[in-house]
Amino acid sequence: MAVRYELIKTCRQSGARLGRLHTPHGTVDTPVFMPVGTLATVKTMSPEELKEMGSGIILANTYHLFLRPGHEVVREAGGLHSFMNWDRAILTDSGGFQVFSLSDLRKITEEGVSFRSHLSGEPLFLSPEKSMEVQNALGADIIMAFDECPPYPAERDYVKASTERTYRWLKRCVKAHGRKEDQALFGIIQGGMHRDLREESARQITSVDLPGYAIGGLSVGEPKEMMYEALEWTTPLMPEDKPRYLMGVGSPDALVEGVIRGVDMFDCVLPTRIARNGTTMTSQGRVVVRNAKYARDFSPLDPECDCYTCRNYSRAYLRHLIKSDETFGLRLTTYHNLYFLLKLKEQVRRAIKEDRLLDFRDRFFEQYYGSTEPTRNF
Ligand SMILES: [Zn+2]
Numbered sequence: 001m002a003v004r005y006e007l008i009k010t011c012r013q014s015g016a017r018l019g020r021l022h023t024p025h026g027t028v029d030t031p032v033f034m035p036v037g038t039l040a041t042v043k044t045m046s047p048e049e050l051k052e053m054g055s056g057i058i059l060a061n062t063y064h065l066f067l068r069p070g071h072e073v074v075r076e077a078g079g080l081h082s083f084m085n086w087d088r089a090i091l092t093d094s095g096g097f098q099v100f101s102l103s104d105l106r107k108i109t110e111e112g113v114s115f116r117s118h119l120s121g122e123p124l125f126l127s128p129e130k131s132m133e134v135q136n137a138l139g140a141d142i143i144m145a146f147d148e149c150p151p152y153p154a155e156r157d158y159v160k161a162s163t164e165r166t167y168r169w170l171k172r173c174v175k176a177h178g179r180k181e182d183q184a185l186f187g188i189i190q191g192g193m194h195r196d197l198r199e200e201s202a203r204q205i206t207s208v209d210l211p212g213y214a215i216g217g218l219s220v221g222e223p224k225e226m227m228y229e230a231l232e233w234t235t236p237l238m239p240e241d242k243p244r245y246l247m248g249v250g251s252p253d254a255l256v257e258g259v260i261r262g263v264d265m266f267d268c269v270l271p272t273r274i275a276r277n278g279t280t281m282t283s284q285g286r287v288v289v290r291n292a293k294y295a296r297d298f299s300p301l302d303p304e305c306d307c308y309t310c311r312n313y314s315r316a317y318l319r320h321l322i323k324s325d326e327t328f329g330l331r332l333t334t335y336h337n338l339y340f341l342l343k344l345k346e347q348v349r350r351a352i353k354e355d356r357l358l359d360f361r362d363r364f365f366e367q368y369y370g371s372t373e374p375t376r377n378f
Contacts, residue, residue, distance in 0.1 A: 001184060001211045002023070002024060002141065002142075002180070002181060002182050002183050002184040002211060003021060003022065003023050003024075003141060003142055003184035003211045003212060003243075004021075004022045004211070005019055005020070005021055005022075005030075005211075005212065005241065005242055005243040005264070006019055006020045006021075006022065007019045007240060007241060008020065009352070009353070010352075011351070011352040011353075011355050011356075011357045012355040013355050013356055013357055013358045013359070014259075014260045014352070014357040014358050014361075015260070015262065016031070016259045016260050016262070016348075016352045016357050017030070017031070017259075017262060017264055017352070018030070018031075018349055018352040018353055019243070019264055021057070021089075021243055021264070021265075023057070023089040023141040023142070023184075024089075024141050024182050025081065025087060025088050025089045025090070025141055026056055026087075026088050026089055027056070028056040028057050028089060029056075029349055030243065030264040030265060030349075031255075031258075031259045031263065031264050031265070031266070031345055031348055031349060031352075032056070032057060032264065032265055032266070032345060033250065033255060033266050033267070033268075033341045033342060033344075033345045034055075034057050034058055034059045034091060034265065034266065034267040035050065035055055035058050035059070035267075035271070035272065035338050036058070036059045036060075036061075036267055036268065036269045036272065037058045037059060037060050037084070038060065038061045038064050038269070039060075039061070039064050039065065039068070040060050040065060040074070040080055040083060040084040041084060042058055042272065042334075042338070043272055043276065043330075043334065044272075044276070044327070044330050044331045044334045045331070045334060045335065045338070047084065047085050047086045049308075049335060050086075050338075051088070052308075053307070053335065053338055053339045053342055054342050054346070055088070055338070055342060056088050056089060057088060057089035057090065057091060057141075058086065058088075058089075058090060058091075059090070059091045059092070059093065059267045060080060060084075060090055060091075060092050060138070060140065061092070061093055061095070061098060062092045062093055062094055062095035062098075062131065062134055062135055062138065062144075063093075063095035063097075063098030063099055063102065063103075063126075064098065065080075065092075065134075065138060066095060066124075066126070066134050067117050067118075067119055067120075067124075068119065071133075071134040071137035071138055072137065074137060074138050074139075075137035075138075075139075078139075079137075079138065079139030080092075080138050080139055080140055081139065089141045089142070090139075090140040090141055090142075091140055091141065091142040091143075091144070091267070092135050092138050092140040092142075092143050092144065093144045093247070094131045094135070094143070094144040094145060094146040094147060094173075094188075095126050095131050095134065095146065096113075096126070096131070096146050096147050096148060096149060097149050097216075097247075097248075099113050099115050099126055100113075100148070100149055100151075102118045103115035103116055103117065103118050103124075104116045104118060104121070108148065110165065110168075111127055112125055112126055112127025112128070112129075112130065112146075113125070113126050113127070126146065127146065127172075128145070128146040128169045128170075128172035128173045128176060129172060129176040130146075131145075131146035131173070132146075132173055132176040132177050132178065133176070133178075135183070136177070136178045136179050136183065139179075139183070140183065141182075141183065141184065142183070142184045142186060142212065143177075143183050143184070143185050143186070144185075144186050144188060144214065145166075145169065145170045145173045145185060145186065145187050145188050146169050146173055147166040147169060147170070147188040147190060147216055148162040148165055148166050148169070148190070149190065149216055149217045149220065150162050150163075150190065150192050150217060151220060151221075152192070152193065152217075152220045152221045152222045153193075153222075154192055156192075156194055156197075159190075159191065159192035159194060159197055160194075160197055162190065163190045163191050163192070163197050163200070163201045166188065166190045166201070166205075167201070167204040167205065170187045170188075170205060170208055171208065173185060174208060174210075184210075184211035184212060185210055185211070186210060186211070186212040186213055186214050186243075186245060187205040187206070187208055187210050187213050187214070188205065188213075188214045188215075188216040188247070189201045189202045189205045189206075189213060189214065189215050189216065189234055189238075190216055190217045191217065191230075191234075192217055193222055193226055193230060195230075195233050198230055198233045198234050199233060199234075199237060202233075202234050202237035202238060203237060206237065206238055206239055210242070211242065211243075212242050212243040212244070212245060213238055213239075213242055213243075213244060213245070214244070214245040214246070214247050214265075215230075215231065215234055215235075215244065215245070215246050215247065215263070216247050218230055218231070218246065218247070218248070218249065219247075219248045219249045219254070219268075220248075224253070224254065224257075227249075227254070228257055228261060231246070231258065231261040231262070231263065232261055235261055235262035235263065236262070238262070243264045243265055244262060244263050244264050244265065245263070245264065245265035245266075245267075246258050246263040246265070246266055247267065248267065248268055249266050249267075249268055250266055250267065250268020250269075250270040250271060250341065251268070251270060252281060252341070252344060252364075252368055253365065253368075253369070254266075255341065255344060255345065255348070256344075256348060256357075256360075256361050256364065256365075257361075259348055259352075259357070260357060260358070260361065271334075271337035271338055271340070271341050272334050272337065272338065274337070275330065275333035275334040275336070275337040275338075276330045276333070276334065277290075278290030278318075278319070278322040278323075278329075278333065279333075280301055280302075280333055280336055280337055280340075281337055281340045281341070281368075282301060282302035282304075282305065282336075282340065283302050283303075283304040283305065283367060283368070284302070284303075284304075284367065284368070285367075285368045285369060285370065287301065287302075287315070289301065289315055289318045289319050289322060289333065290319055290322045290323055291319070294315040294316060294318075294319045295316060295319060296316055297314065297315040297316050297319075298314040298315070298316050299314060299315060300313070300314065300315070301313070301314075301315055301318060301333075301336055302336065302340070305336065305339065305340065305343075307335060307336050307339035307340075308332075308335055308339075309332040309333070309335050309336040309339075310336060313332055318332055318333060344364075347360065347364075348360065
């Protein structure tokens with residue numbers, strides 16, 4: 001198998017998993033946060049900076065790369081690793097989620113999805129076979145099955161039909177996947193917020209022997225307690241010896257709560273997207289550095305952080321750069337936010353190792369959110 005998961009231990013206090021993900025491009029300690037590099041770049045960061053902050057795996061988006069520059073260009077470049085000069089692990093999504101959330105005039109049939117490019121209006125088509133063809137050309141270490149992610153809220157009948165289609169589409173993906181020896185295909189469990197549909201989907205998807213499984217269709221607008229509940233229904237039905245990936249989740253609280261519920265891998269655009277708007281995550285909670293109150297604050301962004309940004313620059317300087325639309329400001333806040341989440345995961349792994357993740361959670365939430373209440377914003 002292209003990717004192998006090694007379970008090292010579970011936390012005696014929380015049940016969380018400590019593990020390692022062995023990929024053709026290096027080994028990654030789990031639980032892990034994967035920065036998102038939509039267009040084969042984590043916006044404003046160089047691969048050297050990502051390595052320096054300790055990132056071993058990043059994500060790229062199939063839909064965006066299919067539209068631009070096109071998967072054939074990436075194939076000719078020798079695949080994503082060589083195209084973007086990143087020699088560590090990469091995961092690509094299937095394009096399904098973006099087709100549903102970004103494109104215009106989409107039409108879903110059993111065959112696949114017809115849609116118009118959100119850039120050019122050009123009519124395009126993605127199906128399980130096409131998604132595999134594109135992801136095989138991109139060449140990531142981990143590729144995702146083409147699924148249908150129902151919105152929230154959605155009618156039960158619709159969720160049921162789309163969840164069943166996701167299973168049929170997974171079987172077509174397995175058949176069409178042309179690089180099984182060096183690319184690991186993960187299946188995606190759907191089922192919306194309905195317990196029986198989630199459980200049925202978990203049984204169906206994990207009945208297909210794959211190197212890993214993901215939980216999709218969460219963090220799509222539902223309350224956080226509902227997401228945690230859906231995780232509690234789902235992860236006990238997933239095999240212990242395979243990695244579990246919760247798609248599109250990256251707020252500090254969910255990164256900890258997800259691990260407590262048995263998840264190993266996470267990705268989200270949140271830290272990089274809010275950074276470019278001047279919002280940062282710090283050990284004292286959220287700091288909106290563009291606010292006027294930081295105009296003469298010459299202290300570091302986060303006094304407890306030892307990242308490049310916090311070691312060298314003040315809140316006042318960051319505010320000035322962001323207010324002036326200076327690219328360097330976006331780079332500094334992005335660097336810090338990614339570093340913060342990667343460090344958070346490191347602390348989570350240490351707490352699992354020492355069987356004290358629940359204690360860590362309470363202390364971290366108290367410091368970050370000023371409370372241990374279960375529902376928070378980032
Ligand atoms: Zn920092």
